[in-house]
Amino acid sequence: MTHLPAHWILGPGALGRLVGLRLAEQATVTLIGRRSLPVEQTLITPDGASRSRRVAVARLDALPGDTPGVIHLTTKAYAAEAAYEAIALRLPADTPLVLWQNGFDCQPRLAARHPGPVLCATTTEGAYVQSDAQVVHAGHGETLVGTLDGRHAELAGTLADTLSAAGLKAFAVTDIRHRLWQKLAVNAAINPLVARFRIRNGQLRDRPFRPLVEAVIDEVAAIMAAEGIPAPEEGWHARVWKVVAGTAGNRASMLQDVLADRPTEREAILGPLRDAARRHGLTATRLAELDDWLAADPWLH
Numbered sequence: 059m060t061h062l063p064a065h066w067i068l069g070p071g072a073l074g075r076l077v078g079l080r081l082a083e084q085a086t087v088t089l090i091g092r093r094s095l096p097v098e099q100t101l102i103t104p105d106g107a108s109r110s111r112r113v114a115v116a117r118l119d120a121l122p123g124d125t126p127g128v129i130h131l132t133t134k135a136y137a138a139e140a141a142y143e144a145i146a147l148r149l150p151a152d153t154p155l156v157l158w159q160n161g162f163d164c165q166p167r168l169a170a171r172h173p174g175p176v177l178c179a180t181t182t183e184g185a186y187v188q189s190d191a192q193v194v195h196a197g198h199g200e201t202l203v204g205t206l207d208g209r210h211a212e213l214a215g216t217l218a219d220t221l222s223a224a225g226l227k228a229f230a231v232t233d234i235r236h237r238l239w240q241k242l243a244v245n246a247a248i249n250p251l252v253a254r255f256r257i258r259n260g261q262l263r264d265r266p267f268r269p270l271v272e273a274v275i276d277e278v279a280a281i282m283a284a285e286g287i288p289a290p291e292e293g294w295h296a297r298v299w300k301v302v303a304g305t306a307g308n309r310a311s312m313l314q315d316v317l318a319d320r321p322t323e324r325e326a327i328l329g330p331l332r333d334a335a336r337r338h339g340l341t342a343t344r345l346a347e348l349d350d351w352l353a354a355d356p357w358l359h
Contacts, residue, residue, distance in 0.1 A: 066090055066126040068118075068141055069133030073158060075099065075193040076185040077130055079111060080224040088114040088122055090145075096191040103195050118144050128154045128217070131168075135159040135326030142168055149174070154213060156203075160245060160311075161326025162238045166206065175210045177217060178234045179203045180241050183226060184308070200227045204234030239287045243278045245327050247271055247298045248305075249312035250348035253322065256313060260306025263299070270344070271298065277342045281331055284338035312352075324352040 063085060067078035070089040078087045079101040089095055094117055100110045116122050118141070129149070133141045138159050151173040157165050158179045169176040182199030201221055203214045214230035221228035231237060251270055252259055262271050272295070279294040290297040315322045328349040335342040 063127040064088075064124060066129045068129055068131050068145065069137070070095060070115075071132065071134075072185040072187045072193055073181070073183070074130065074132030075187070076101070076183060076195055077132060077158070077221075077226065078113065079109070079193065080195075080226050081220070082111050082113050083109075084224055085220070086114070088116055088124075088126075090116045090118060090121065092118050098191060100192045101195060102188070102192065104197055121145065121148055125150060126153060128156060130156045130158060132158045134321070135161050135164055135323045136321055138164040139168065142172070146172075154210075154217075156217065159326060160323050161242050162235075162330045163326035165238065169206050175205065175213055177203055177205055177210065177214055178238060179217075179228075180234070180237050181226075184305075186314075198227070200229065202229055202231045202234060202237050204231045204237070206235050208232060236287055239282065239285065239330075240290065242327055242330065243282055243287070243294065244298055244301050246278055246331055246345065247274045247294075248302060249310045249327060250274075250324065250345075250352060252310045253312040253316045254348060254351055256317070258306065259302050259308045259310055262302050263306075271302075274344045274348070277335075277340075277345055278331065280340055281334050281338070281342065284340060285334050316352075322352050324349055328352070 065081050065085055065087045067074045067087060068090045070078060070091045078089050079099055081087050095115045097112050097115055098110060099113055100108055102108055131138055131141060154175045154177060155172050156177045156179055157168060165178050179201055181201040183201065184196035184199060186194050186196055188194055203218050205214060218228040218230040248259060251262060251267060255267065261267060275294050275298050282289065312322050328345055331345055332342060332349060
């Protein structure tokens with residue numbers, strides 16, 4: 059399969075710059091944000107090596123004149139639709155759009171709205187920003203790519219090959235909707251609780267947090283079953299605790315947002331679960347409590 063040319067990265071935060079700088083080693087990449095970033099960017103690899111590279115940068119209100127081969131939308135979930143709106147009129151109708159958002163909120167709406175192919179990506183790659191000119195690839199993971207309607211299998215395969223060649227192990231899948239829901243389920247059992255108590259992921263294994271995690275997993279598992287989303291082979295409880303163990307030292311993204319007084323992705327993660335619970339007549343008391351807390355000003359609690 060051929061590689062996709064001219065990648066625009068819309069939303070150059072930690073994930074966006076990780077994807078962009080990895081792709082820049084073999085393709086043309088432009089980082090596009092609300093403000094300009096330095097053209098000299100450095101990626102710190104998981105083994106501690108520094109890779110510096112000059113990349114094209116642009117502002118959202120001053121887009122480059124070239125035509126992108128593919129657009130990667132790597133903003134937070136709550137900003138995705140506004141970011142797409144800002145560029146939609148500039149895009150050829152057949153431009154592929156890749157959505158990297160957490161949760162399962164904006165993806166169906168953008169897939170219905172964009173006239174070209176829309177791919178969804180879910181990743182376990184770890185990254186965080188050190189500065190405007192430096193991003194850290196904190197840990198290797200894998201990325202799954204596919205479309206909600208099952209079309210464009212060849213394009214999904216091409217993108218997966220392109221990412222893998224750039225050092226981000228990726229696979230094309232035919233059940234990305236299920237994969238997005240499964241990641242959402244795990245995130246819902248971890249992110250809101252670590253944000254609520256301002257702890258690292260591994261501390262969820264300690265009392266008094268462990269029983270709270272178990273209660274959330276029970277609610278999430280019931281919702282997943284009602285939605286027809288298959289459980290992982292090892293079961294929901296084992297999957298969540300495996301992720302907790304593997305990310306024990308991490309500050310989850312939702313906790314980072316709370317500590318930085320930024321909006322969280324609660325609507326993208328907890329909103330679909332609460333909506334599904336209502337549709338199926340299920341009680342989700344713990345999820346509702348966490349959602350209500352995150353909806354309020356966390357600094358008042």
